Amino acid sequence: MPSPPDSPKPHTIMTDNQKPVLRFAPSPTGMLHIGGARTALFNWLYARHTGGKFLLRIEDTDRERSTPEAVAAIIEGLKWLELDWDGDITYQASRAGRHREIAEKLLAEGKAYRCFATPAELDEMRAAQRAAGKPIRYDGRWRDRDPSEAPAGAPSVIRLRAPQTGETIIHDVVQGDVRYANEQLDDMILLRSDGTPTYMLAVVVDDHDMGVTHIIRGDDHLNNAARQMQLIRTLGWPEVIYGHVPLIHGPDGAKLSKRHGAQAVGEYRDMGYLPETMRNYLLRLGWSHGNDETIPTPQAVEWFNLESIGKSPARLDFKKLDNLNAHYIRAMADDALADEVAHLLGRETPPRTLSVSARKRLIAAMPTLKERAKTLLELAAAAEFLFTDGPRSLDDAAAKVLSDDARRNLGEFLTTIADIDWTGHALEEKARAFADAKGLKLGQVAQPLRAALTGRTTSPPIFAMLEVLGREESIKRLTAHVL
């Protein structure tokens, strides 16, 4: 039997055994925020855990503030975090026609109505309510008036005729049951006077059309959920499952802002944090699995659930982030880390490239280097002495270590290693023997070696570094500081 000609366009109908459909729906008004990144992560994790879908929708209906740069930044951020989405990106602005269609359908059915109140009039209304200490909300002045009472040709918006009694309950998977008395929810605008849809209408329609089953988002949307639920119910659509995750706060407990720095995920990348670190850290900020702290992504996919999302807001702790990053750096392959360092050098001004020999040294030293770096930036800095040939300039501490006595000893020691087998092990043996003979501690020999070889007072184990640098280069550097 053919469907009636006036039937609504086909859309996804939920069935009981349908897999969950999640979505991340950022508005492109800036960079991908760290809080947004966590929201995306939770949605992604749940979709991957359940074998459902993770969709991406760009909420660009605010043409004033939405920019193509912001869209690009968000996509770049998600890609860096390796949170892949299913299917094509939905751009909300492109669906305005469909949104308008729903608003008009509601209007035709008497479930919505035209409101001719002007913005100035509403401002006045709110000011009066504020002054009287009353709740601030639309008073329904056009709810029961006939449009014919409006001045001819006056612009109007379409408002939902929301229930005024009873209550709207959100069965939130994170927050539990949240109840709102309908009398305190006003008639929200669905369609603006210029015919464009509002956010409230657009989300509900898009989520429905995209077949979204679960909405995991920041709890700044909790109040919106009640209104959205009213719309869903008026439309008779399947109800989505909400989960409102507490916001992330800065180290001082206040809402994250520019003041705290590091809001955008790109900043974390630039500071040398690994995507895997960010996923693990963000996951633990608000979600737990017993006492587990180090949770690689595959494990997270296996374990993730909605029930274990915490209800209280969390603060950012860079020390813990560092600790986690150090862990994942240590776990990374040496050549992959070398690539990261090369990438970092390429971004310097002026850009530097890693020579073949420097890369060889870098990889050879990497097992010891990566033990001591908290970020990729630190790793690159600590590897600096491997990139150039010839004598090193000394930093203050290194200069202090190379006292006249130390330089003389260095010269003497050099003669004992002139033609030995150039291995870390053999060099260390010689150094120990030399120290013994001179009545010195090993450190009194090793530290001057380190200072002369690297120009600094900290480095990976020095005998291993001598081996990495090789006989010729090492001798060259050491000789330069001999007295």
Add this chain to the structure above:
RNA sequence: GCUCCCAUCGUCUAGCGGUUAGGACGCGGCCCUCUCAAGGCUGAAACACCGGUUCAAGUCCGGUUGGGAGCGCCA
């Protein structure tokens, strides 16, 4: 002002009526040690407050205080 949410060490958290309140980061000490890390051991450190319910409350209920969010023809 109104509505809603939250509340365990400094921070992230475990706890789901009976625990010496556990772990992690950070901090102190010790061990290891050529420096710095890493690692091992160890120490200090928390149930915001007040009432209930109960034989028993960090766990349940109410209030107070303190944080947070929202109250647009923004999203």
